[in-house]
Amino acid sequence: MAMEKAASFLSSLIGGGGGGEPAATVKSILIYPIKSCRGIAVPQAPITSTGFRWDRQWVVVNGKGRAYTQRVEPTLALVQVELPPEAFTEDWEPTADDHMVIIAPGMDPLNIPLAAECATVDDVSVWEWSGAAYDEGTEAAEWFSAYFGKPSRLVRFKADCFPFLIASQVPTINQDNGILGTEPTETLLTFRSDEVLRPSHKNTRQVYFGQNLVCKESLSGKVKGRIIKVGDPVYVLQAFTSSNEAPA
Structure with missing residues (x-):
């Protein structure tokens, strides 16, 4: 049930990955x-x-x-x-x-x-x-x-x-005063931990934080003239119902 909730949550964030419509736009x-x-x-x-x-x-x-x-x-x-x-x-x-x-x-x-x-x-x-x-x-x-x-x-x-990194703006270190705190790690553990996303594995209280983004053109090194701008669409090329199905 926990895995189904996590998959449903992620699916809602990325728009289900279908229909050819952008799943999101670059906010910043x-x-x-x-x-x-x-x-x-x-x-x-x-x-x-x-x-x-x-x-x-x-x-x-x-x-x-x-x-x-x-x-x-x-x-x-x-x-x-x-x-x-x-x-x-x-x-x-x-x-x-x-x-x-x-x-x-x-x-x-x-x-x-x-x-x-x-x-x-x-x-x-x-x-x-x-x-x-x-x-x-x-x-x-x-x-x-x-x-x-x-x-x-x-x-x-x-x-x-x-590589590029897609991530939420929720660092554990207070960016205004440089003081270490416990949040948002404790909150993230409630829905991004290995216990929730990988229930069949040993629980190490690890937070799965952000996803690496690969620009297809960058793989070949032919990237001259390529720029990502705020407002650009983001598409999901392939979606997985669980982390166990994703390539290692």
Whole structure:
């Protein structure tokens, strides 16, 4: 019964996936240049072969190269990032005069050149991924080390490593003050937990949060001129009645 309710709920959200009509429209687009820091609301975003351009291209790591997340460093939520507005238009390429600006409470603004060449560092890891990345230099390292009070560095991925993500705006970290809380996790567990969606599996109190979205054109790498805009329709190409039927 729990699975039937969950399937019915999801079906109502996506419009049943039939009839050729859009299941939804893009309500907003948020780009997160630095993973786990504040996002930038934009009216449109160019598509690269693995996701939105500029989305999660940078990450702050500790002295061992392990990425910070808001679960570990909640005050990442207070770090604001600014990019030139034209960065979200087609075919734009940065020049030596273009920067990413990083702002945080109690800190002077930090400017990161978008077109500068950087040294490579190895042993950077984010969740299951590990590999090499570009080091954004001493000034950025000192800035983030001062902000967190421990050795930290800002690195940039050599290529976009994350796909598009469809998700509700319900983070556990309070985005206004950077304080860790229990909500909305406890509420999400009542209808998005493995106990509800995968009752035949061992219950680990895991929340199934958001869905990765694949743009068909991006799979071939032929993505020049592709942009997703607020208001674009979203179609369901295939629907499943339960998580057990979905491909792993």
